[in-house]
Amino acid sequence: MTAQLTRKLMRTVFVDTMIESLATDSRVVLLTADISSWFFTAVRAEYPDRVINLGIREQAMIDIAGGLALTGHRPVVHTYAPFLVERPFEQLKIGLGHQDVGAVLVSVGASYDDPSWGRTHQSPGDVALFDTLPGWTVHVPGHEDEVEPLLRDAVSGDGRVYIRLSERANNEAVPGSDGFTVLRRGGAGVVIAVGPVLDQVLAATATADATVLYTATIRPFDHAGLRAAVGSARPNVVLVEPYLRGTSAYEVAEALGDVPHRLRSYGVRRDQETRVYGKAEDHDRLHGVDAASLTESITSFFR
Amino acid sequence: MQTTEETLQSLFGRMTGDEKHGWAAASTQSALWVLYDRVLNVSPANIDDPDRDRFYLSKGHGPMAYYAVLAAKGFIEPETLNTWREFGSPLGMHPDRTLAPGVEISSGSLGHGLALGVGTALGLRAQGRRSRVVVLMGDGEFDEGSNHEAMAIAGRLGLDRVTAVVIDNSSASHGWPGGIARRFTMEGWQATTVDGRDHDELYQALTLEPDGRPQAVVAEIRETTQGGAA
Numbered sequence: 132m133t134a135q136l137t138r139k140l141m142r143t144v145f146v147d148t149m150i151e152s153l154a155t156d157s158r159v160v161l162l163t164a165d166i167s168s169w170f171f172t173a174v175r176a177e178y179p180d181r182v183i184n185l186g187i188r189e190q191a192m193i194d195i196a197g198g199l200a201l202t203g204h205r206p207v208v209h210t211y212a213p214f215l216v217e218r219p220f221e222q223l224k225i226g227l228g229h230q231d232v233g234a235v236l237v238s239v240g241a242s243y244d245d246p247s248w249g250r251t252h253q254s255p256g257d258v259a260l261f262d263t264l265p266g267w268t269v270h271v272p273g274h275e276d277e278v279e280p281l282l283r284d285a286v287s288g289d290g291r292v293y294i295r296l297s298e299r300a301n302n303e304a305v306p307g308s309d310g311f312t313v314l315r316r317g318g319a320g321v322v323i324a325v326g327p328v329l330d331q332v333l334a335a336t337a338t339a340d341a342t343v344l345y346t347a348t349i350r351p352f353d354h355a356g357l358r359a360a361v362g363s364a365r366p367n368v369v370l371v372e373p374y375l376r377g378t379s380a381y382e383v384a385e386a387l388g389d390v391p392h393r394l395r396s397y398g399v400r401r402d403q404e405t406r407v408y409g410k411a412e413d414h415d416r417l418h419g420v421d422a423a424s425l426t427e428s429i430t431s432f433f434r
Numbered sequence: 435m436q437t438t439e440e441t442l443q444s445l446f447g448r449m450t451g452d453e454k455h456g457w458a459a460a461s462t463q464s465a466l467w468v469l470y471d472r473v474l475n476v477s478p479a480n481i482d483d484p485d486r487d488r489f490y491l492s493k494g495h496g497p498m499a500y501y502a503v504l505a506a507k508g509f510i511e512p513e514t515l516n517t518w519r520e521f522g523s524p525l526g527m528h529p530d531r532t533l534a535p536g537v538e539i540s541s542g543s544l545g546h547g548l549a550l551g552v553g554t555a556l557g558l559r560a561q562g563r564r565s566r567v568v569v570l571m572g573d574g575e576f577d578e579g580s581n582h583e584a585m586a587i588a589g590r591l592g593l594d595r596v597t598a599v600v601i602d603n604s605s606a607s608h609g610w611p612g613g614i615a616r617r618f619t620m621e622g623w624q625a626t627t628v629d630g631r632d633h634d635e636l637y638q639a640l641t642l643e644p645d646g647r648p649q650a651v652v653a654e655i656r657e658t659t660q661g662g663a664a
Contacts, residue, residue: 160560180560183591191549191583198553201539202484202561206553221543222580226550229540231532 141296142239144278146170149207152286153178158205159286162196164189166210167239189214193222193234200232205286212238212254212295220260227291228264234292235285241297241327242374242399247408255375255399258349261293262378268292269350271326271373274304277347281307297373299411301329310353311344313360319433320367321360325349325379328371328420335425339433341369349379354386366392369429371420375399395432397425437506442467445502448515449525460499461603461630461655462570468636469568469599470503478508481536487565488554490539492547493572493601494528501525501534509536545578547571548598552584555593568597568640573614574605582617589622594644598623601630603655618650625650 146167152159153174160181161171168184175182181204185192189210196206208215215238216223227234242255261267268290270281278296285292305312311323314333317340324332324345336343342364346353349372361368366387372378376398383394400418407417415421419428446457457463470476474487491500501518504510510525517523524533528542539550551569558565571581588596600614610617615625624645628635630653639651 157560160557180556183556185583185587186590188583188587190580191552191587194546194549194580194584195553195556195587198550198555199557201550201554202557204557204560222546222549225540225543225546229530230550231540 138300139275140298141272141275141278141300142167142298144275145209145237145282145294145296148279148282150174152207152283153181156205156286157181158203160199160204160206162192162199162206162208164192164210164214166214190219190222193219194226196234197222197226197230197232200227200234201230205289206234207237207286208234209237209239211252212240212257213252216254216257216260216293224264228266233288233290235282235294236292237282237294237296239296239298241295241299243411243414244298246405246411246414249408250404250406257293257295258372258374259378261350266291267350268348270294270348272296272347273301273324273326273329273345275300276304277307281347295326295374297327299327299373301327305329305345305347307347309348311346311356311360313342314345315341315343316363317341317343318364320369320429321357321364322369322429323357323371323379323383325372328373331415331420331422331425332371334422335429339429341429341433352379352382352386354382357383357386358390361387361390361392365433366390367433368392368394369432370394370396370398371425372396372398373420376401376418393432395428397428437471442502442506445505445512445515446498448512449498449501449518456498457502460496461572461601462493462496463499463503464631464633465570465599465601465636465651465653466499466503468633468640470507472637473640474566474568478536481509484561485563485565488538488551488567490547490551490554490567490569491529491537491541492539492551492569493544493575494541495572497525497527497529500529504534504536507536510534544572544575545580548581548588549584551596551598552588552591552593555588555596556591558595559593564595566595566597568599570599570601572605573600573602573610574607576600576610576614576617577606577608585618585621585623588648589618592622592646593648594646596648597640598648598650599640600650600652601655602652603630613652615650615652623648623650625652627652627654629653630655
């Protein structure tokens, strides 16, 4: 008999962990731009100087994080992904990077957690945008239990860290690791699953003779881990990411610069706006990252 | 060493090669000098002290007057000014806080300094400090929408250790009808408009007692001068 467990959302884990961090570390300052601010009402009363809701002012929020970091604080900045990364993009470049200070950015919404909200609330390009800026660590947890250790580690440091939360989660958490975790070994090729696409990757490779690598930390990219995996399989690499297709393709090319290899990338299509609503599962099919599409793609690529 | 107008002109001339006109034309020179000479508690001796006052040059264009003042106050060696804009120099067209001694923020892209200053003031407040944070902007820079997010939130949060000095040399293409001070007042700031070349007026405005509101000092550059604004 299987126990019926009530699962938490990743955002709930974020909220709980932040409330604890605010109590234990006086460096921590939490900034919100209305979204999710309602979860922090009680803790704001306790630490009014360190739990600050700025209203709908995302550009100011990122530069304010930079200003806080200049005084030695550890800003944690949270809102919906497009408004955390795309709208204040120059603030990320200048207010944090160019000032040479750090912050922890935690987003929700991902590429299309709820596609009925439309294009304005979808952020498939966020990780690609961070790739244009030096010094960012990018975590893409695939299960709510992966969130707390990543967040605690990020908050305790000084660097620039992006944590991309999603309402979509794998059935089981993978224990934390700095690089790729080998979940299966096979000879026909190597499939990389990043964060919450693991369930469909495992389903798609159930009968394939493939090595499956998993990570919740895609930047920095584990070049050595990929090289090792490719060293013990045919050099066919499949990259499955829950954001813009091929975002990590250049990292694969860097890792395998001297290894003849083939690469196919899957993720959110770059060639068009979908302009359809519906459910996330519908969009998985549209982008070819559902289990059935991946089964077909991976099987034909490895053949 | 007593720093005189002549010393500043000479320091300025190390960068521009035109010490007579360039320094006099620099729109920011009076505000910068009054701040560093008479207002701010910051010097090479306390630049790492968390209780020091902060000066953030948001309007990073034309930093020569800023570098000259930093040299006059001992943050930068005068000889370093001769290397301005050269490969390997700590001094560029836009200041970089990781390169130039005494420079508190890296700027150049307009509309970042005020929010950085607001963040710093929030950090200092959380630490129980009363240091001032003075941000120098331009009236053209005021066009950038990001300033208006920062201006509104500073007013709502009552950050009375923040001062925005707005150098108004009428360079905003579409102007600010009714004046810049009025925008700040509407957002809950205390705002004063002064002659941006009158040292005593600047000093008076920059040393008002805090009253729970952030403060704006609009420094009008009224006369037309030769050589353009720096």
